[in-house]
Amino acid sequence: MRLLEFLQSRKDEARRIFGERELKIIEKQLKGLILTQSEKNRLSRDIRKKFAFINVVGTYKNEFGLKHGFNVKQFIENVIETSFTKEFI
Numbered sequence: 001m002r003l004l005e006f007l008q009s010r011k012d013e014a015r016r017i018f019g020e021r022e023l024k025i026i027e028k029q030l031k032g033l034i035l036t037q038s039e040k041n042r043l044s045r046d047i048r049k050k051f052a053f054i055n056v057v058g059t060y061k062n063e064f065g066l067k068h069g070f071n072v073k074q075f076i077e078n079v080i081e082t083s084f085t086k087e088f089i
Contacts, residue, residue, distance in 0.1 A: 004030045017054075022047050 004027060007014045014023060025039045026047060035043065063070060 001030070017050060018047070022050075 007023060007026065011023070018026065022042065025035065025043055028035055028039065029043060067073075
């Protein structure tokens with residue numbers, strides 16, 4: 001029920017990813033209500049794929065800031081870390 005409460009409390013943000021109808025289908029699914037065949041199709045075709053993508057992209061959450069030159073800064077940090085570890089070994 002935490003997911004349902006979260007989606008309801010942040011409806012505007014959830015609406016940016018899921019359509020209105022998709023949010024209603026998610027709510028019905030989480031409450032255990034019977035879905036129509038078209039709702040089941042939409043659940044498997046669209047909604048579950050979006051959740052799967054969100055799950056995978058969550059592993060990159062430290063990069064979500066989309067800061068300018070992030071990859072370059074990460075590369076520099078890695079080089080510095082490697083050079084320090086080689087000096088002490």
